[in-house]
Amino acid sequence: MSNSALSRLSELAQVFCKLGVIGFGGPVAHIAMIEDEAVKRRQWLTREHFLDLIGATNLIPGPNSTEMAIHVGYIYAGWLGLIVAGVSFILPAVLITGFFAWIYVNYGTLPQVSPVLYGIKPVVLAVVINALWGLGKKAVKTRKLLLIAVAVVILLLVLKLNEVIALLIGGLLGMIWLRSGDKNTPPSQQAHLIIASLTTGATLKATVASAAAATSNLANVPLWQLGWFFLKIGSVLFGGGFVLIAFLQGELVGEYGWLTQQQLLDAIAIGQFTPGPVLSTATFIGYVIAGIPGAIISTAGIFLPSFIFTALLNPLVPRLRASKWTSAFLDAVNVSAVALMVVVTLQLAVATLSLPKAPYLDFLAVAIATIAAVLAIRFRINAAWLVLGGAVVGAIAALLGYGR
Template sequence: MNNLPFSRLKELAKLFLKLGIIGFGGPVAHIAMMEDEVVKRRQWLTREHFLDLLGATNLIPGPNSTEMAIHVGYIYAGWLGLIVSGVCFILPAVIITGVFAWIYVNYGTLPQVAPLLYGIKPAVLAIIISALWGLAKKALKTRQLLLIALAVVILTLFGKLNEVIALLLGGLLGMLWLCRGNQSNFVIAALITGTVINTSVTTLSVPLWQLGWFFLKVGSVLFGSGYVLVAFLQGGLVQEYGWLTQQQLLDAIAIGQFTPGPLLSTATFIGYIIAGVPGSIVATLGIFLPSFFFVAALNPLIPRLRASAWTRAFLDAVNASAVALMVVTTIQLGIATLILAQVPYVDFLSLAIALFSTILALRFRINAAWLILGSALIGYGALFLGYLP
């Protein structure tokens, strides 16, 4: 009996290290791999139980595939299993991303690397558009949710509302509107809240505690796909704090796409760029820690939450708001990637890469890693042909 927990922890470690290493393709691919391993091959869970856990991950913030790994570990081997499965699934992506961050900081500005990054940026834009399309079809299920998303787009794009506040505000307004069916309450609340909330902060220094606090906040409110992270990074690190440039953000997203495991390992890359090794550690802990606590604390409450009409309405509206934030970010990244400061004002090669990559992602479901690699090669080809703006 004493060996049983250790043997289970060893099994969890081997499985989730493997999935962390080969886990390309985003959360949907990760979850499909987990289902194959823990339901079909190992039979640790029934398919019904696995689907219950999958539904539960949509009720709490955090990356879905990482939380599924944590759920499986918790059920199979208790508290230690929760920690082992989550850490082993995250660790390969964090290590690989950290190595890329070191290479990027030391060699990323060299001319030999610039063409590669030139090709990658429009592919990243295409990957985000592809993810946005899939999420929008699921999240904007009703006219009310579409209107909530439009309101969040307007408040974020023109009202400069903080992304965290916009996400929570959309959820609260949706909960009131969808449950009570009163459109006037929604409009009045939106006007009042949009007027009163002002969360701008200006700073020139990057204290570690502030960097960690930023990623902890994001990890605590990040509903839905890891791609929603891009909206928070754009609004917080690029626009609000100015710790990151637009190009660095695009490069960070590209590295997150090119490496296996959860997309949130992008935080490791960004933390290293901003504050070196301590920054990468603080950012990684901040973004992932909330998932462990949410899974452990809310697991017993899941049946009650799923049964509540108010909670369902809140989560539906939060997902719609998350899509709205992604729309705003996609517009901003598109302008930064495709628009030139001089004639002809449009980078036609980048536009062609973005359009072709979008078609490959949406129509043929080509893995994001292949899109990134192919676009990087196009960037090098453009260098040899003498075309680089």
């Protein structure tokens, strides 16, 4: 292996390990941080290509931010880069979650990190807004695309439509609208893509039904069965952490009895206050059920499909862009993905900046978010320093008796 290749792999490992450590705030925040490092600072790929990858990644199962890390690694350093970037992004969350699982099993308690998170959450909001502004300017190329974005926001907020379905509707209808005036393009391409999308939806439903099938209620869970359960989840999981919780509640607690209700709630709490992908919750659950081997097999099972799906998808994205019809579809999906980010950002802002009683607005959180946004947008301060600063402010606020 050449020195250049080793240098690229080392750089990928450093960048994504750092992002795995500071990656609070969920997939949208993670993607914002990846965009800042890979697009703005290092120019490993263009913002247009990054948007294409976001749009395409939203249409396959698995954690979007992890798959974006894998995409970037593949583009920058090939197959080894794909593995290094993905593992480096996942590993910090897995190790932190595993450590908390060890504490939980041996001492029966969870560490209190609320003060630190209080200061970090407004910073995450600022990082997301910074990325959303840049991606939105690239995605909203025309008035038609703007209207598509508004329509997707309405589908998500008013009709409460599933995220993946909203993206597919935005992509397919947008493709037809954007290309309807081009009489030189064969209509067969349009029909072909629609049929493929409908087939994908039907396959997803069948796979989810298969994943929900019962196995057996065991007191001592075999490792292969634990790994198979999380492999199925990783292969069909759309919608992120909330859908994951539904799977775990329905099967691990209700159907199989592998966890108690309280253990599941504690696992969810761990996933919420640790950085990196929320799917590292599987590490905690695996450790509780079967110790270190259980943690390893559960983690491998839930993340392995993301590597496979991304490896299959990445070479197809340039081909989608090469065709007029599929390029229009990709443009519409991209702007729909930005609309989804807008909805999530609004929800994050309400949860972060509001109070349950008068004055109903957390002025310290607003101040932290505002200062962080100025530092990120105007001075391009790295997200790692912003997160660290937010954590310090949160800890100081707790010492002074301020906080929720």
